[in-house]
Amino acid sequence: MLDDVDEGPRSAHREQVYETFADRSVGPETAIQRALAVGVERFDVDVGLFTRVSDGVRCILEAAGGRGFEAGDTCPLERSYCRNTVDASGSLCVESAADAGSIPRAAYEDLGFETYAGCKLVVDGAVFGTICFLGERERDRPFSEAEELFVELVARLASQALERRSYENRLRRRTEQVLEEKRRLEGVTQTTFDLIYRIDSATEFTYVSPAASQLIGYDPEELLGRSFAEFLTPASTQVAMEAFQSVFAGEPVEQVEVEFTGGDGEVVVLEANVRPVYDDDDEEVVEAQGVARDVTTRRQQDRELRVRNRALADAQFGIAIADATRPDYPIVDVNDAFQRLTGYPESEVVGESWLFLRGEETDPSALTTLYEAVKAGEPETVQLLGYRRDETPFWVRASVSPVTDDAGAVSHIIGFVEDVTERTRTERLVQLLNRVLRHNLRNDMNVLVGYGALLDEPAAQQPPDIGRVVQSTAADLVALSEKARELERYARRERTPTRLDPAELFARALEPHLPAHPEAVVDVVVETDRDVCAGAELARALEELVDNALEHDPDPDTRVSVTARDDGDAIEITVADDGPGLPEMEAAIVEAGRETPLEHGDGLGLWLVNWVVTRYGGSFQIRASDSDEGSGTVATLRLPAVGTEQRVEDVARRPTTLFR
Structure with missing residues (x-):
């Protein structure tokens, strides 16, 4: 088609371009440089450019003509005459850039060229850059079809030259790689x-x-x-x-x-x-x-190792392996049981110090015992207070055992971690029951002995309420004994998390007490669609709180509110009353989770509540009401929540320590 249109002396330019790219003795850049010079002459313009377009930037690779363009000059593609050329299906030719919408205004203001003819280069199926010709003078006639085809011819031949060199480079590299591989293989195979x-x-x-x-x-x-x-x-x-x-x-x-x-x-x-x-x-x-x-x-060896690893993975106690050759003995591996026990995924454990489970109440002497044993290469076992990932404390039976290498040096430490929280809670509960019983029994028996001695006095000298006091004290002792047996029975019962409906819990807790207090006002509020994840004994704990609110208020029209609300991944249950309030020391002892030789609780009901709640990973607090009347008590239980679509085993939590 070009032969039909491009006639006369201008056809010589086309032949020159063909001859330029047919000369295989020169590289693509030289051939393109020569073709640009031919195009500058062909169009009678000032500049011919070969550009590279990449990442929104136009870079000049070759230039022919004047105006000071040099290889390496760059500008944003948006401010370049070539902006729309890379999107055009053929050549883009403009006689008057001042009036052409295809030339970016910013480019025209920067350079001022009126005439533009360009075409994109495509190499290996992707846009490489452009070939373009620019003139300062406005053309007095439109570009002819022959002229447009000339621009496309230069672009096509330049693209082919670049593709040919790309192919030859790939072929040369592959040949070099094959030869190098052959030489390397020949050397390797012999040795x-x-x-x-x-x-x-x-x-x-x-x-x-x-x-x-x-x-x-x-x-x-x-x-x-x-x-x-x-x-x-x-x-x-x-x-x-x-x-x-x-x-x-x-x-x-x-x-x-x-x-x-x-x-x-x-x-x-x-x-x-x-x-x-x-x-x-x-x-x-x-x-x-x-x-x-x-x-x-x-x-x-792999078969034997798989057997050992399977045994470690299936173990019910946590196992952590630490590198004894590095400072702080960083952990290098843990089994699944360790991750379940501590709540830490393996990714957060590996590289940490083997003592990372310690916390503010961890006994430092127990840690020292373990550390000294590791340094001496001796096995050791201690019981200490550790902290899970969610910062809840738990009792740990920790054992360390050194592993030596062929030279007899300790290379690794194997740590065994067993959760003994439940067992330790029970042991310490029994200790608490003994302390409370001894304390209250001694006090109440002193009362009985004292009043018993008064019975030998003449009737006129005896206190008028002596019989009532004796009966009341004896009844308190019986009630305390029964409460102790109940608490011990709950402690030895198997721990069974289940799904409990808050409304049903409240109904069971209120039922035994409401008939005896017809004037009391009880408000029940359930503001959650989820259930509580705990054991059935939680109903007994709530009953104890309701009993405290109703039985211990001398005012018959006492007011009690029982509420359940969502609190993140937990349900918060509150039992509030307007009674005389709980003694400050009693609340502090229950909240702290321990008694001292100088501080003893008067009863075991609140211990029962604390025991049940913490057994299922919850928390229990009791405080004075902050109402305007200035009296009353607020007991707050926070327990795991289980939604309709959730499984109990997915949300159930391990017991917290309670006694420390």
């Missing part, structure tokens, strides 16, 4: 202890390295021309054939294990990496080339 081999499409060995003699008991010549399948055990034949087919389909195979029957009849386990070898046209796989090593011993 390596691994078996290097090649197999053709008929599964026969075409090359076997000298290592075959030592590795599998065959001289290389004994294997050449024979199928590898002859030497495999039946169990490995199918695996090897599948790998062979994958390689000849163009897919490399790594770390495939096969059992090879050696020259002495013994089975050698080989681990092989195999890749395809292509013909000269890089189209067809003609051979498979691989390297194999003896992993017989490793397989046996």
Whole structure:
């Protein structure tokens, strides 16, 4: 088509461009430089440019003509005459840039060229840059079809030259890689202890390295021309054939294990990496080339290690392994039980100090005992207070055992972590019951002895309420004994988290007491659609709080509110009253979770509440009301919540320590 349009002397320019790019003695840049000069003459313009467009930037690679353009000059593509050229399907030619919408206004203001003719370069299917010609004078006539085709011709020939060089560079690099690989392989095959081999499409060995003699008991010549399948055990034949087919389909195979029957009849386990070898046209796989090593011993060790690892993974107690050769003994591995026990995922544990479970109330002497044992390379066991990831404390039975290397030096420390919170809670509860019983029994018996002595006095000298006091004190002792037995019974009962409806809990807690207090006002508010995750004994704990609110208020029209509300992943239950309030020391003892020789609770009801709530991972607080009347008590229970779509086992929490 160009021959039909581009007639006369201007056709010589086209021939010059063809000749320029036909000269293979020069590179693409030189050919493009010459073609730009021809185009400048052809269009009678000032500048011809060869540009690279990348990441929104236009960079000049070659320039012909004046105006001071140099290779390396850059500008944003948005401020370049080439902005719309890269999106055009053919050439973009403009006679008057001042009036053309296809030329960015910013580019025109920067450079002031009136005439523009350009076309994009496409290399390997992607836009590479542009060829363009720019003139200061406005053209007095539109660009002809021949002129537009000339620009496209230069761009097409430049693209082909760049693609040809790209292909030649790839081919040269590949040839160099093949030659280097060949030299490296020749050197490696003579010295390596691994078996290097090649197999053709008929599964026969075409090359076997000298290592075959030592590795599998065959001289290389004994294997050449024979199928590898002859030497495999039946169990490995199918695996090897599948790998062979994958390689000849163009897919490399790594770390495939096969059992090879050696020259002495013994089975050698080989681990092989195999890749395809292509013909000269890089189209067809003609051979498979691989390297194999003896992993017989490793397989046996791996089998033994899997057994040990399986045992560790299935263990019900936590196991952590620490590196004893580095400062602070960082953890290098933990089992699943350790992660469940502490709440820490493996990713947050590895690299941490083996003592990272410690907290503000952890006994430092227990840590010192463990640390000294580790330094001495001796086993040791202690019980201490640890902290889970959510900062809840728990009782831990921690044991350390050193592992020595072949030289006898301690290389690793194995730590065993067992959660003994439940057992320790029970033991310390029994201790608490004994203390409270001894304390209250001694006080009440002193009262009974004192009033008993008054019975020997004349009736006129006896206090008028002596009988009532004796009966009341005796009744308190009986009630305390029964409460102690109840608390111990709950402590020894199996811990069973379940789903409890708050409304039903409240109904069970109120039912025993409301008939005896007809004038009391009880408000029940349930502002949650979720259930409480706890044991059935929680109803008894709530009943105890309701009993405290109703029975201990001398005013018959006492007011009690029982409320359940959502609080994040928990449900907050409050039992509030307007009674005389709980003694400050009693509240402090229950909240602290322990008594002292000088501070003792008067009863065990609140201990029962605290025991039940903390047994299911909750918290219990009791305080004076902050109402305007200035009296009353507010008891707050916070327990895990379980939604309709959740499972109890997914939200259930372990017991907290309670007694420390």
